[in-house]
Amino acid sequence: MATPKPIVELDFDAAKAQLKQYLKSQTQFKDYNFEGSNMSVMLDVLAYNTYHNNFYTNMAMNEMFLDSAMLRNSVISHAKELNYLPRSRKSPKAVVRVRIDDPQGTIEDQVVVIPTYTEFATSFLGQTFNFITNQTYVARKTAPNVWESEDIEIFEGEVLASFEREGFIIDDNGVLRVALSNPEIDTDSLVCFIDAEATENQNVFTFRSSIFGVGAEDKVFYVEPYFDNRYNLYFGNNVFGLQPSEFEDVKVRYRITSGTEANGANKFTTAFVPDVQITTTTIQAAAGGAERETLESIKSNAPKALQIQDRAITTNDYEILLKQEFPEINAVSAYGGDQLEPPQFGKVAISVYLNDNAQLISQTLANSYIDFLRNRTPLTIEPFFVKTEFLYADLTLTLSYTSKETEKSPMQIEALARDVVSKFSVTNLNKFKSKLRLSRLSKELNDIDTAIDSNSIKAKPIIEFSPTINQIYNPRFVFGAPLIRPYAYTTTEGFTNYKPAIVSSVYDLDGICVFFQDDGKGNIQIVTDDVANPQIVKPNAGTVDYVTGDVKLVNFETESYPGSAIKIYANTQQDDITAPNGRVFLLRDEDVKTVIYLDGKLVASQSTDDNVPVVLTAPAESGVTLRTSGGSGSSGGAGGSVYSGTSGGSSGSSGY
């Protein structure tokens, strides 16, 4: 009789087939292949038992490793081994100021105390939320019968206090643990009082994330994850922290929160002093609320947290630490101050991207980030936050589709294409160091509809510059990619066929509408925005390095410019665009132009932004290059005049 083969398949049918295969080698019982036989019944039982064992073994083995674990409790248990504390829910934080008007003169003191856990109410998106302070503030008398506070930080949630000895566990090592029963906890808000009744909330123990520098007498507690999204709090067993004695009461107070739901709330009311009028001014709307950390995030961050050991040494450490602690941060870029212009040695420049287009974060947020980093950076390194820079892309999408397979109009196809670009930006870009891969975008455009025959994309990086009017700058813009160097500009050939590597949108200088571009020799020249007879106003306004894409302007000044910024376009050698260091890559709808062909005929060609000069390549068959120009800042118009670089070239872009 043949030796039974090992079970290599995990499902029932395969296991049964393997058993049948084995039974073929014997002659005593031949009915294994007929489902009605007694033999078949027994095979069913054996196969089911095999399947059952396989399933449990497979599942148990999967749950044994962080990479393959599927159950949250297993993942959290592995994270605990790595000394990683999965993020709990986070309360949204808002900053407000309070003004108290007391015309009746009921308040006699110079200061009004705003106690810890003072409540503020807000109604946001049809729901009511409660915000509370987490420390005591004061409002000082600033005028007769008027008291005003400084910035007050308030957090969404409700305070809970446990005072139950039933939740306490003293484990085999004699360590006292307190199980916190509510999974909606924000662990940042944990406060622990020992022998609270006797000392009236005075004997406070503070949270520590590591045993570094903790002595036997220090009043600290630690937090560890527990099952079902709950947390445990434990003490140092009189080695790494003082442990409360057996009969002391331990009171834990913490905040429970709704997570992200109150993000954006910006109108608050409060009434902590009766019979007076209290006006609340919002300095910063509620932000930073987050749900508890996802499984994928824990799997990704736990090993990294072990690597960096809660210290910010390399640039990656800053990124991981900040993203881990502050869930509102979408992307972080950190780099040495030596890379700044001018260099700032001994500093680390950090830019953060908070899911919006804001270049600057509020001082409050920056301070909280720096406070967090200060204890984790080497002594001689000073972290500071710099303005977040963006890189955009000027996209020209040419879509060709057939009417035989769809009833969609060109406008519908265009809307779908813009939607694809928007989603692509969110999914693949919207962070530092990201890369726009045109082939991937092209694939997604093809998937819009089966009627799409082909598509092509032309992309150019854009950097925006928002100078203050009538102020002199020496700005530098780094595209970080080699540029297509044009033939050197000559006065004899003029601008007719000239294709600059760098070109700006229009702005006003000395009462003239101008733009700047390179001259093919490495210089930036300022040129009048004159369709018929463009003139060079300033031949040496800066330099461009065609290898690195580094553009430097000298003594740049402007009187006005349309929109919120001057756009600088680059003509890069590579089709794919990579965001240079410290810039977040975004695709905006206003930078997207579409050219739609239906059954081979041009039917639509549109842009959402007519205020910038854009070099557009017309349909291949026309072989012309078009340039459209909107109104300048001086004229204030947005007429969108059309002219062609070569004669008879208007047909390709008639939509502008």
Place this chain on the structure above:
Amino acid sequence: MTLNVFTPTQKKISLYSDFKKDLEVNLLTDDVSVLRDEDSVKEAIRNLLMTDRGERLKQPNLGAGLRQLLFENMIPSTFELIKERVKSTLEIYEPRADIIDITVSGSLDEGSVFVNIVFFINNREQPITLDVILERTR
């Protein structure tokens, strides 16, 4: 001319063999008793007819599902339905039995349904008859 003479010592080759449902031991060989050929097929058919659909692990369609029909009215259409189910079940799951005839009758007094199946199996010239009595058990 040489004649083949069968003697009792020559062993008949059986095409089908199965053990008994209760794993009965043969007292002579001290091994598990074996059902062979005709008996084996009869046992398999009986098993199939007594099995309800969904009863066997991971094989939800196996079985004739006759039990629920035993609570229907004892009328010719019910018998016809039982006959159809028996026929289709055997065609699918018992390819060894070449069905000749199926007769279904009932006894109101006993509350039983009698299924008579006549079939051929390979390697046997005579048709085989199998009677299965289906009873409601409470």
